[in-house]
Amino acid sequence: MVKLNALESPVKYVRLLWRVLNGKRRWYAQLVNEGLPYQKPHNYVSDGLVGLDLNINNIAFVGDNHADLLPFALKVPSFQNEITALQKKMQRSQRVNNPDNFEPNFKARKGRKTVVKKGKVKKGKAQWKKSRNYLKAASKKRELERRKTAYAKTQNRRVVQVFVGKNLTS
Numbered sequence: 001m002v003k004l005n006a007l008e009s010p011v012k013y014v015r016l017l018w019r020v021l022n023g024k025r026r027w028y029a030q031l032v033n034e035g036l037p038y039q040k041p042h043n044y045v046s047d048g049l050v051g052l053d054l055n056i057n058n059i060a061f062v063g064d065n066h067a068d069l070l071p072f073a074l075k076v077p078s079f080q081n082e083i084t085a086l087q088k089k090m091q092r093s094q095r096v097n098n099p100d101n102f103e104p105n106f107k108a109r110k111g112r113k114t115v116v117k118k119g120k121v122k123k124g125k126a127q128w129k130k131s132r133n134y135l136k137a138a139s140k141k142r143e144l145e146r147r148k149t150a151y152a153k154t155q156n157r158r159v160v161q162v163f164v165g166k167n168l169t170s
Helices: 002-008 080-097 132-169
Strands: 011-021 024-033 051-054 058-062 067-071 105-108 115-118
Touching (some): 011 132, 080 132
Antiparallel strands (some): 051 058, 105 115
16 A cells, blocks of 8 residues: 555655665665655554653653653663774774874883883874774774664664554553
8 A cells, every 4th residue: 555655646856875784885766755655544643742751761752642651772782892892993903004193102011012002193184094904893883883773763663653552542
């Protein structure tokens, strides 16, 4: 029914979009049609005001017939350990490949033969060299963050479906 409605309405314009999924660029054609979108009968919400309060951990909503408190994006994988490890790897790579872009603040640690380089990033327009390993790590980090965001979005859409179902039954 949704596809039939989309095919019957005239096309307004077509967008060409690309997304990076698993390190590969994927292209999509997105049709934008004229008119109102099709609304499934089971998703129809009756007329009235609904108030939402988005918190860090939950969503509070108040409608004409019902009020409730729902969890916000349950069990979202944070990938924090993997992201932190990738950030450290990227930082080390930047410091090795661009020693001129950091302030010279050398500190020797006791018990070590090597000198540890530390220091703030120099101000100004510096050229940054990015190695192949840096670009791979950055790509992995972006993919983990994309997966985390996509999972949270899916969970929040489920919360909305629960809300619509509760609003219809009461």
